[in-house]
Amino acid sequence: MRPYGWRRALLAGMAALLTANSDAPPVDYAAERAAIGRYQDADQRLQNVGWQLARGNIAFCPRVIPAIGLQLQDMASYGAPAIARVALGLTGDFAVQTAARGSPAAQSGAFTRNREIIGLAGFDPNQWPAGEKMDWQRLVWAHDHVDAMLAEHAGIAVTFADGEEARLTPVEVCATRFELMGAGGKAVADGNRVVIGIDxxxxxxxxxxxxxxxxxxxxxxxxxxxxxxxxxxxxxxxxxxxxxxxxxxxxxxxxxxxxxxxxxxxxxxxxxxxxxxxxxxxxxxxxxxxxxxxxxxxxxxxxxxxxxxxxxxxxxxxxxxxxxxxxxxxxxxxx
Known part of the structure; x- marks a missing residue:
């Protein structure tokens, strides 16, 4: 399996939630928010469970990493980024997706769902180049960047669009990412990730x-x-x-x-x-x-x-x- 190939399928499924057509009736933003919310609810459940399993087994798993339990979202990964921004009330593209229960991100109280982010250890991920829609690569870069900062500096500062900043110290977890696929009913593991379809x-x-x-x-x-x-x-x-x-x-x-x-x-x-x-x-x-x-x-x-x-x-x-x-x-x- 090509690395992050499942992420392409994940985001293709999510694109069905947000599509634009010039001949279509006006967008029902409340319905769009609800659709995104249902996806985020499922992702929250997966991240909560994944975090608890990964923390509970750190004494035995083959590799551990520092982590804060934060999942990001990028509007560029949607099929209609402009609709996604309006639906979630964002001016930029990056925001909180989930903070795993019991993780440093959740315990800080700062990482509420859809809170807009403009800085990850001094880098603004919104400034990274992105395609017009369904561009999953920036989200991968953002999560990789967070992981690198945690490994190199034993912490990270996250800046929100309202000017506030949260500084987080990681804890050790077993080295696996958990990803929700936006369509399908499969569950797979590729050595580095657990990917489960929302269906x-x-x-x-x-x-x-x-x-x-x-x-x-x-x-x-x-x-x-x-x-x-x-x-x-x-x-x-x-x-x-x-x-x-x-x-x-x-x-x-x-x-x-x-x-x-x-x-x-x-x-x-x-x-x-x-x-x-x-x-x-x-x-x-x-x-x-x-x-x-x-x-x-x-x-x-x-x-x-x-x-x-x-x-x-x-x-x-x-x-x-x-x-x-x-x-x-x-x-x-x-x-």
Whole structure:
């Protein structure tokens, strides 16, 4: 997958929210704001859960980075930037998208949704060149710039359009970005990001820990470095199936360390799988949903014991691998 290819699809989906036509009736800006708000609500839920999982597992993930939990938005990425600016009451292009619950950005109280931004450590991202519409590259640059400042200077100053400034000190999180795709119902992980389509059924689940199980499955792929392993060993059906099984089994470990109910992994797989697993089952890149739920449930006694004795579920040391990270397949049942 080309880096940030999913972001192009994400923004193409978002463009459907804001399109302009000279022959169309006057724009209903209230409806546009509501449409953007629904997207932001879903993104907020994803960022909240992602942050909690990434913070809760920092003792075990392969790489940690400094982070503040801030997601930006850029009007240039919409299909009709002028409409987006008016709908959100902005004069420029950059504003707050989300501040993950419990993050430095959220705890500061300064990063309210749609608050306009004109400075990131002295650089005004609005001055960077952009295309006329659906230009996703500036948003990537902005997030990369924030990450670089946090790594190099252990903090960042963000300037708002009203002249106020917020200075944030980061905390460590596991190194994965979480992105909401504006259309589609897929969930993928590419080693650096977890990308979930806004139409994935789990967004309708009211329980946060059950939704978190979906995010934990994709995050497990990144933590266990499956994408790189498959690049080295080939993406045969057998290899993919083993990595999927491993990601399933790690779900309750990640949930437990983040303060979620590890049983929610079984609940998610049963609820989602019994309604939506037919396509996956036909491909046989995954086990059947009932088998997947059983594999997850089999991890629960060990996790409960570790949490009772040690207060954490050390999956780096205690989790049984389905693959050999350095070579090929680990010993296990025949496919």
């Amino acid at each position: 994935f059924p789990a967004f309708a689940y009211p329980e946060e820990d059950v939704f978190a199980a979906l995010v934990a499955h994709e995050l497990a792929h990144n933590f266990l470095e499956h994408d790189a392993w498959l690049d080295r060993n080939g993406r045969s059906r057998r290899h993919v199936r083993r990595t999927e099984r491993e990601a399933d089994r790690l779900i309750p470990w990640l949930l437990a360390n983040a303060g979620y109910d590890p049983q929610a992994g079984v609940t998610f797989m049963t609820r989602w799988g019994s309604r939506h697993d037919a396509g996956w089952l036909m491909l046989r890149n995954h086990d059947g949903w009932d088998e997947r739920a059983e594999f997850i449930a089999a991890e629960l006694p060990q996790i409960a014991d570790l949490m009772a004795r040690e207060g954490r579920a050390d999956w780096r040391a205690r989790f049984r691998r389905e693959i050999d990270p350095a070579k090929g397949l680990a010993a296990g049942p025949r496919e």
